[in-house]
Amino acid sequence: MFAHGWSSSLHKGKTPSAPPAPPGPPAPASASKHHGGGIMNALHGALTRSKTAPAKGQRGLVGLQNLGNTCFMNSAIQCMSNTKELQEYFLSGVYHNELNRDNPLGMRGQVAEAFGQLIERLWHGSGSSVAPREFKQALARFAPQFSGYGQQDSQELLAFLLDGTHEDLNRIKVKPATEAPDWEGGGDKELVELAKTCWEQYRSRNDSVIVDLFQGQYRSTVVCPDCDKVSIKFDPFMYVTTNLPVTKKWTGRVFVIPLDPARGVLCVDVEVPKSGTIKTLKQVIGQVIDVDPKCLVLSEEWKCKFYKDWTDDENIIDVNTNNDRIIVYEVAAPYAQPRNRLHRAAPPAYDPAAPVFLPLLNVKDGSASSTSKYGIRSSGDDFGSPFILSLSADEATSSAAIHRAVARQYSRVTKRGDELVQRVEEYLAELEAGESAGEQADDDADASTSTSPAAPAPAAAAAPAHQVEAPAAVAEARPLVGMGHVLVAHWDEDAYERFFGGDASQWSATQEVVQPELAERRAQGRGGAKKVITLADCLGEFTKEERLGEDDMWYCGACKEHKQATKKVELWKVPDVLVFALKRFSSSRYSRDKIDDLVDFPIDGLDLTEWVEGDKVEHRLADEMGDAAPSVTAPDSLTYDLYAVSNHFGGLGGGHYTAFAKNHENGRWYDFDDSRVSEIQPDR
Template structure:
């Protein structure tokens, strides 16, 4: 939410002192955004928002009055005794005379509400959360005065619904009252339109946390930069303690963990580390693979150039293409390469990083320049060499050169390396003598310089008034080139960061018109084309999605980070790491993809471990206890973006069996195969194994009869604070 707020001020050019309110727009309903909640509680799907700014002490939007929430929504207080559930309109569908196992209870569809049923069944099969409500312990923690919650209404609705689902008397119940409460406090869930089960789950968990927050009066903390100076583990612990001093509930105890967020400025290398709480993890899936072809030309120094035609996907990276290229050519010695392409109009060079996609639009070739040094090694610098005449007309393809750490870019390097490479690759006559005028008129003017400048710059021989070229240099992106100095002083590189692919130096030879006949215009057009096809992905492993979640990435132009050192927004690199894991872990597979122009569902088969998901080695905190999880619930989505349906499956720890839930239908089923491979899972709920006295995991939750639900002990606000210091979419048709 802090990022959203920064984006709002940046996009609308607002002054920092302006007060704003952010609303989610749902038709005629405007829902005020609670900026203390997770952003996914509001914006998991494509939502419109409205920004209201305060002027003269008033906001523009006046929210229409609504009837205050009353407990009459739940029926008389004695209606929930003895397992009955008269407080829910329509009651429930009775089971046969023999009853049903507790928890084997469906939720009736009220009209496009299968998303709600799927999310609620996952919540219902979280043992710690369920027992907390069934035992009425939640009544001791109700926080009806919390303005960020629903005044206790949501918590009571969930408690009553769980009691009806787990009393063994009903085969199905109607969640009408629960839906009414949700619609009252979150208008986007009102009505009977298509919704997303994860978005509902996120809202319910945030709402339950605020309704059951044991902290009645939250202390205020200012941002303290001094915390970041502490040792990493101490910083993380202090951040968690401060979070717990404002947030203490069954939701935090059971489902909240901690992420380590690292931002690095590409200009000044400033590192910013923060530790943030999370209630679930949204895991990325790769976009759908679109097959295309890309021509790649490899520019060697001493061997014949190679030309490849890649059959690849839109998401194939430079690193992946290079690996295939190396396998095909089978180099005997180590070689280094830099990938680049030329802009269509200006022919300016764009260097490609290893994580960039290699596919380029408009049919432009991608070139691979062989270089002498590893471009990723610390201290390596990149130089791009051009040969031009007139204003921006190219005599040859550009070339890429590297300088190892400690090596300087000098006039000697320009002549000994860049000019010699140009002669070797692009001249008709490799022994062409640049000192000769070759019969040309010495009064011919160079199109790029005056007589004085021409005589002063780029001289190959001192006795010639008209050298065949003029040499200029300029940092990448600069439109003001500088003449090459006469002495051999080092030419500086841009001093704005360590990104070789961004902060390179350009050296340009401007040739006299008459000298362009020396160039052979060679572009690798005569090479035999080789074919390489990228193997298409068929499925994704859950561990891969976790790796992608923790992979370092560069922020886009629309997500710039404000660097406190540079005092401006930069495209920082960002990395998220798992630091502290909860007892119940919710993993959300981001199957629904939204862009400004399209909406689609990603139908990858995901290989999901059912028993023994081991996250110990993925956690960045090396002091973290063993974290091995077993699957206990799944929310599934069938169909496409134009029409779909949600169901759920949950492991009933009371009868030790899996139950399949399809709206009002609930039936015992065979547990999923291990690993579970399907394109339908949307949310996964995992339960962490207990540890013995030696810190080793006890057997899985399916067979451990002694695995009793451990409820957090009752604590007063003072005790809690002291302790903390000490330590989808359903689519158009259902």
Template sequence: MFFSFLLNCMFYRSAYGADEHHGNVCFRRWWQSWIDYLIQDLTGATSNGYHHHDFGSKTPRRPGAIDNTDLIDDASFEVSNTEIEIHDNLVEGRDYILVPQQVWEKLHGWYGGGPTLPRKAINTGFSQTDLAIEVYPLRLQLILMSREERTFIRISKKDTVGQLHKRACKVFDLVPAEVCIWDYYGRTKHSLMDSLDKTLDDSNIQMDQDILVEVTTDANGSLDGLVKRNNFFERESTSLITDALKSGLPNENFAANSYASRSYNSSLTPSLYLRSTNGDLDNVHGSSGMSTRGSPLGLTGLLNLGNTCYMNSAIQCLVHTPQFTRYFCEDYHREINRQNPLGNVGELALAFGELLRKLWAPGGRAPVSPRPFKTKLSRFASQFSGYNQHDSQELLAFLLDGLHEDLNRVKHRPYINSGDADGRSDEEVADEYWANHIARNNSIIVDVCQGQYKSTLVCPVCGKVSVTFDPFMYLSLPLQFASTRSVTAVVFSCDGSVPPTPFTVNVPKQGRCRDLLQALGTACSLKNGEKLLIAEIRNHKIYRFIDDPVLQLSTISDDDHLAVYKLPKLEKRVNYIQFVHRHEDLDHGNTNTLTSWKPYGVPLLAQISRNEIVTGLDIHELVHKMLVPMLRNQDFMRLVVQSSVSTRTHSYHTDSSKFQLQLIDDSNTVIEKSNDAIRVPQSSLATVFFINWLKEDLKKIDTHHLEYLPEVFMYGPPAKRTRGEALSLYACLDAFLREEPLVPEDMWYCPRCKEQRQASKKLDLWRLPEVLVIHLKRFSFSRSTKQKLETFVNFPIHDLDLTNYIANKKSSERQIYELYAVSNHYGNMASGHYTAHIKLVDENRWYNFDDSHVASIDEDEVKTAAAYVLFYRRVREQDRARGTSNGSHLYAKRSHGYSHR
């Protein structure tokens, strides 16, 4: 059976042969339609779990030809499959599915279509079995300086420098023995790439960077056109560079990517672009000539290496922790513990320290590549190898623990057995536990981030009480379940009464289509005799109607685009007509070229009774009526006046609304404004008419109504819309500290009963750290489901007061904290994106760090429903009284006294 073969291939990957590791990219929607068809054919049920005879559900049809065109980047489409470019922002599972080679060959043989998008598997770890399909091979720009030529190529990051050298020689038709290549990232010579067996991954070559190709001219290897002066190679002919310098702006043809353009500065000289090979990257910031006067440090982004936004978000929060900034910018090497068997031979701390220094180095704000750090991270934590999306909090937990072990000042841990309380006070016992902990764990991480719980267990049978005092690195607070989700859609009134209007409504997260219809009907004041028809819009056409009342809303993705059409209810069966807008697409303005038409905007929708005789004039009237509210004011008033005094025919024949309709059928019939009957072809979805707009006619309508169709859920600040479900951070903390019985899987052994008991457990905060990290548990898992909680948590930015939560009542100091960093997660479980909101403490300004992009934001933009991990720093009473920022001056003097709070 092919079904069993499919399962074997897709889930056990046995389709990958020993000598052939290939896969193919397949458009997810086509794949899903085929899976529905296959399951229906085998079981009689759809992938949603409904039988085709239930609730009038439609039986899935056999899918048509495979269509991958939506994945293709039209701007770079080439004829050869090896040159076909796909969009850069595609996400596996949301936009495409990776199909094993044997499965693809079967499907392509049955259904045809394409284009075929083959991809190879590469090794992502230390084991030969750690394989992953490389969906996005490196895209590099090769620059041959002597000819001022450049070209883009695709090459695997696991290919070697020698293979890249060979490709460069073939592209430019050069003699290999006379060619050398340079790592030319950011238009700066970093290193000569002469280790031919080294992979591009190990050479830290980045996506979209430049590779400089140079040709030698003599047997001694002198570079053509280069002379060595003062340890710099300077080119005698630098027209390509100097042309860019003259304008004071980056040369668009020269900049390979936006990062290079963003890092450009007119004060750079050609000799600095062609810098010495014996320099290093750290010196670039200091010697580049970029002025930092009046510009704060620490505003440097991180390149996304491929789904590494989770890592970038966590790193930015840590490197902007003032105590860590000071520590790693000083001589932290003396505290590296290379002998710790629980550590990483100090390599993780060294990699993090070097990355932090680059992010805080004076100079320009060109994004920094975290690839060296990522390589070390993957080596010591295989769960983070490869380029799949991960959890920023899980990375943060590993990183803090790993840094602690690498920087533990205790070289030989003593064995310590903490004694029972034996009637001693909590204060005495807590100090003993803490002293024992410090005797084995003493690092900058403990100094800054670790606090202490009081944990109380009570046996439900004998009443035995056990009290322990345990360290913690962060607090993981539970959230209330978010039972609703917000959906945004634009409602089009098909009677022309009002312009298109967007609405955002809250619906049950596990609801059905009827719930969305009811919420939208209330929002748009639906009248008796009217109905709503929801459509998903793709490529400016209606892709599908969402009209099954029991369809689960989980089938609507956050990045879908919905149009809702308000139509009159008709007793008779109807046919739908969608009017797809097209505008002129002249070939470079050549008037001798025939006009071509390009789809545009959001289609309009009308309905007609089946078997009804329809004339061309009827079709024109339908369109005119729907366009009236979109006409600009002057044209609208003229149309109203003319309509009141003209006959039916002439009222819709004004210059202000002149356009042409084209019916799509076998003959591409043009619909004239006449009383002649026309044939409307039957369609399983909606018959398509084109509205061809001339440029001058398009100016007469407010195109905003046609162009703007928001996503179902907009990522970023719009997440504030869920504030109707706001939850206080204090309420989350109360729930975390509430006394609860242990779960059956985590029973406690009662020393008095000598049996496992389901004891009650109560946590209290006893000792708080200088930096308090709070994890909001947004991701919920069970045996059958996994989901993200979109609950908005109202967390304080200033004056988080935890004084009353401290169980140590003899502590007289107030526990006040201020927010300085947030790791955000936008999206859902299947696909999402991480960013960081960071406050530069000494500048007292907030910034949004979105991978390589850094932008200033207002403080009121910091609170969103995307907040995932919160970073608070302690504020002392004397600093609050003085109104000081408690910034770098506080951590300038690092003291181990943190350990004795």
């Protein structure tokens, strides 16, 4: 968020200001007008500060002493202090008459009072810096997270300060009960009326200088994917928190064994967001190779055996494909996954018609070594990669079907796959013939009334080159194998050499597949320039439609059940002072990573006409209805000028906060670095 990137405060262009100081030396020819990159360069390295000392006697150039990792607080305070209207409000002393000490949601007026006193010291003080001890003490009394001297998040401090100051200065002493109206359909006129009603209800309970300056209104639209029911809500906001259209990526190579043996073994290169899970990876793989991601099982192989099963809720950043071999198996039906590793779901009830999934291990006989795995003791050496065998309920009752399924699996990893399948078929045919002959001999013996000895049974058919260890059948037509069993295929030396020796083996991938998005990014990396991120890109990211996740579903009143609906949040009404908080980190359950990409933004003349939906609707209604059209807001201007930036230098393990702010009295920019204040050039 704000703490790991920057936050900017902007004034509408209509806000009057003092005449600017005489222009300094001309900017370099390479500098472009309205380019914010100079200030933002501070996010990536030390900024060369201006040698110009602050003008003697200029107000507002007082620093804040660092009380011990309080640079995050100093940065936020300096941005607030240089908000012209807010500074004038506190210096006028009006806030003393508006303190609401009885508001149960406030801090008995103490936070606003301490902040007002600090503003007076910053603008009327005579020293070069002040120690904000009284303000920090007042803050700690009501926000324990800021009570110590550890580094904190500057955006969290700003959010608390705005909200706390609002409640301490709320002019509404007794808040009326309200009930938010529901969207009942209609056109632009009904939409404007709903937004106006929601805003008036909010203002009937919230009225302060913070609301006057900083609060705007969102429009949130949720659509049911099944019945297309639309729900529209209007909510207030104090700052716009946007993601950067940059996602840290996890890139890896996995080996996929499709259900169809004819597809061989696929080597798939993919990338997913670092904040993703194993489920995210499966979804990407499913899209790339055109399979159902619910039918994928992800395992880690080590020394020719299954080492770890990865479940859907585990984090993708814990997977290291550089050192580990990750195999993804396609099975014949959706593979149940626990959604929470701490609270495993109960095993599903036994279903005799359900398919059976079995681990299949490979052993080369002839070695003196002896191992025990899964309760099965075997002599030999493990080789190749294990498989997961998919059997239908009928196949699980037939020894011949199991042998055929095993043969099909091995046919994908040997160049003599057709020969292997044919040999197994010949063996099964011989075995069936032998069993038929034995049954006929038994029938003849039963039919004979002679006392002569029975005819000898035929010799047993020779065993195939591979033998499968599996639990014996308990009863006819009962499954021979089931979930929890393991198959071990033994290969004698001659069979191993025939099918897997020399160049006959193809355990490695038979086809390489690269995710199209990854291939495109690799191509751009070889010759293309890195795309510059603009503030408009961030707003586009903020307002784009998204589908709710399985853990955040929306209840549809028409369908009477929770749905993974689509949601879109847009700016409807914007305040005079607009605060942007850019989320400069990607996070997951176990880690966070800072995004250090440069964001380009104008210092003057940021036009939000394209992004404010209420203004668009108002203009449409004005064209249709003329003077009878309802008003969304008093649209003085949707053009903003930058006046303050809060920066964070360093990474997530540590860093330092500073603030850049424009002094509204002389029009110059300054770097507020705790107790040090120095002038800077905005175009640098």
